[in-house]
Amino acid sequence: MAGARDWVAGARPRTLPAAVVPVVVGSGVAFGYGHFSLWRAVAAMIVALALQVGVNYANDYSDGVRGADERRVGPVRLVAAGVAPPRQVRSAAIGCFAVACLAGFALAAVTSWWLILLGAVAVAAAWTYTGGRYPYGYRGFGEIAVFVFFGLAAVAGTAYVEMGALPWLAVAAALPVGLLACALLVINNLRDIPSDTMAGKRTLAVMLGDQHTRVLYTVCVIAPFAIAVAMAPARPLTLLALAGLPLALAPVRAVRAGAAGPALIGALGRTGRLQLAFGALLTIGLAVRF
Secondary structure (H helix, E strand, C coil): CCCHHHHHHHCCHHHCHHHHHHHHHHHHHHHHCCCCCHHHHHHHHHHHHHHHHHHHHHHHHHHHHHCCCCCCCCCCCCCCCCCCCHHHHHHHHHHHHHHHHHHHHHHHHHCCCHHHHHHHHHHHHHHHCCCCCCCHHHHCCHHHHHHHHHHHHHHHHHHHHHHCCCCHHHHHHHHHHHHHHHHHHHHHHHHCHHHHHHHCCCCHHHHHCHHHHHHHHHHHHHHHHHHHHHCCCCCHHHHHHHHHHHHHHHHHHHHHCCCCCCHHHHHHHHHHHHHHHHHHHHHHHHHCCC
16 A cells, blocks of 8 residues: 555656746736736646646556556656556546646636636646557657646746736746756656667657757756846846756756766756746746836
8 A cells, every 4th residue: 555655756746846837937927917816826836736746647557557667767656666556546646637627617717718628638638648549748749748738838827817818928938937847858758768668658758869868958958048038128137047057057967978867867856946946036037027
């Protein structure tokens, strides 16, 4: 029987910045326009976190029953390691998706009902990343989905539910957030290239190969700083995000130097910390107008 620690580990806490940062940044955009709403921001955060944890459990379940996690190097997976039965992990994923849907329904009720359609698409994308008959995560589309849902949709959606409108700045701010979320997936898939190849998982990292994946990671980490500079004419304090650049050096160095296997787990954690710092600094820059 899996204990509390096992379930927390299965939720993969190091990936949670990908859910937190876009909501904070989207709220920063709304605050800068004078339309911040605390309860809507909290509801959006519940949606994002529930979806992130839900997709982690769903991936654990789907990869586990397919036998795709038998040789992976990363954190223990509940199903593959036999820590929890597949039906319990599947139920945990469904429960998380239900929480996300309830919070999303509350936001749609006071904003726009079309958000229900967006939520349904997000849940479907979360499940079919590695689940179903044709999982798109096995076909190299994972990074695109992460960029769309944990970048564009999450940042712009948060700003929209708080403002009732979608300013261009929300879309611009979504770009660096989406790229850093992609960096988390890229480094995770870089670590898993050997096991994914053996399991028949055609992730983008497997398709690109080791060296090109390392280049992609570097671009995903460095490009957000250039975008922050590009936003400075509209919000000069977005330049504060450049203060996070030193945090990018260690993981980029490790990846470019050829770190592999367990060594990439530490780089993944540092990438998550970079995303949190960048998101916090960018939020301040977006929230303050002068």
